[in-house]
Amino acid sequence: MPRGFSLDRHGDLTPRTPWLSPSEVLKLFGMLVLVNVTLSCPLNCYCQNKTGLVQCHVLATQQEIPEDVPHWVENLSLTGSNISVLQGSFFRYGMHLTNLTTLQLSNSNIQAIESKTFIDLPNLTTLDLSNNPLESLSNETFFGLSQLETLKLNNALREASQKQLFNSPWSEALRNLRTLQLGGNDFQAFPKDVLDLRSLQNIYLGNNSIKTIDKETILQLKEMKVRVYLSPNPIICDCRTLEMIQWLKNTSQSSEAQSLQCFSPPNLNGTLVFNLKTESFKCINEELETASYVFFGIVLALIGVIFLMVLYLNRRGIKKWLNNFREACRDQMEGYHYRYEQDSDPRRSNASGI
Known part of the structure; x- marks a missing residue:
């Protein structure tokens, strides 16, 4: 009987069904998974199922988040789009992104964020909204982000959004926030409201217009043991900021103190704060x-x-x-008045006497 054939019940030769080895089965299964991942990856995106990464360079004309983002994604990056209003429906209908821990939406022209936008992302720990011209925030923008540990708002907060953010009950919504990045937002002073975040450990305030930190804020920073990153800022180095300078020179809460430079007065412009001799003031x-x-x-x-x-x-x-x-x-005045009435012209009386 030829090899590869077998006899059927009628005695005829029939080709033998080939059996796959376990290694061949695994290879086939891997190919099927790879094909499935490739088919489920959105257009203009890079997907890697093993690490849970999805990176999308969205077209500048696109105003929505792709709807076919795979449910297994853990790290989602969407940059370069034109999402003027970030709506909660983007993450709500049919996406089921319960595994998502990192969301990057930088450079997406986001100007407003609706209420409870991120409520369907319960496991989100990192949110990057940097380089977006935020003009409007809801009081409940960060509602549902109780697990968030890192929030990046570099070059994102305009004057209106600053007031809305710090006047809203954001400290309760972000009660587990550890790191807050607020660089490049033109802050004129240290934003004291951030100290309501009782779990805060790091705050980045570089590229702002902060000239000094008052005594009360320094005491709170010491109490909370928050690490502060200030470089660069136009720091004033004189008697008014002496306490801040001494704190920066002696504390471990600012690792950038050795590179922080004075902006004024003019004779100290460019001088390292760490090299200042406070006795010379x-x-x-x-x-x-x-x-x-x-x-x-x-x-x-x-x-x-x-x-x-x-x-x-x-x-x-x-x-x-x-x-x-x-x-x-x-x-005295009555005496003068009486003599005047008796002799109103003394020269005349003197002349008549002669």
Whole structure:
């Protein structure tokens, strides 16, 4: 009987059915998975099922998130689109992105984010909204992101969105946030509202317009042990910021202190804060001079009070003296008036006597 053939029940030769080895079965299964992953990957996207990565370079004219994002995605990157309003429906209908932990939406021209947009992403730990011209945020924009640990808002917050963000109950929604990036948002001062985030560990504030950090904020930062990244910012280096300079030089909460530079006064422009000698500021002499002026003012005020009290206690004698003085003046004036009536022209009387 020829090899590869077998006899059927009628005694005829029939080709033998080939059996696959276990290794061949695994290879075939892998090819089927690869084909399935390839077919489920959205257009203009790169998908890697093994790492859960989906990277999409969306067309600039596209105003929505692709609907066919695979459900297994863990790290989703969507950049370069034109999503003017980020809606919750983008992540809601038919997507089931419950495994998603990282979402990058930078450079997508997002101007507004609707309420509860991310509520269907319960396991999201990293959200990147950098380089978007955000003008409008809802009070419940970050509702449902209780697991979020990193929020990136670099070059994203305009003046209107800053007010909406910090005046909303965002601290409760982001109660587990560890890292907050707010670089390049033209902050004129340290945003104190971020200290309501009790789990905050790192805050990035580079490329803003922060000149100093007040004493109260420094005390809160020390208490919370938050690491602060300030470089670059136009730091003022004088007696007004002495406490901040001493904190930056002695704390481990700012690893950038050694590269942080002074912006003003002009003679210290470009000087490293870490190299400053606070004794050269002569702040002690200025404080003493200010204290001297204050002490001198207090002494003058006391003298004035004592003088007024003396006048008040001797008011009767002073009143009597004023009455006597007035009477004396009146008598004197009446004498002049009487002599004038008796002899209105003294020169005439002198002439007649001659």
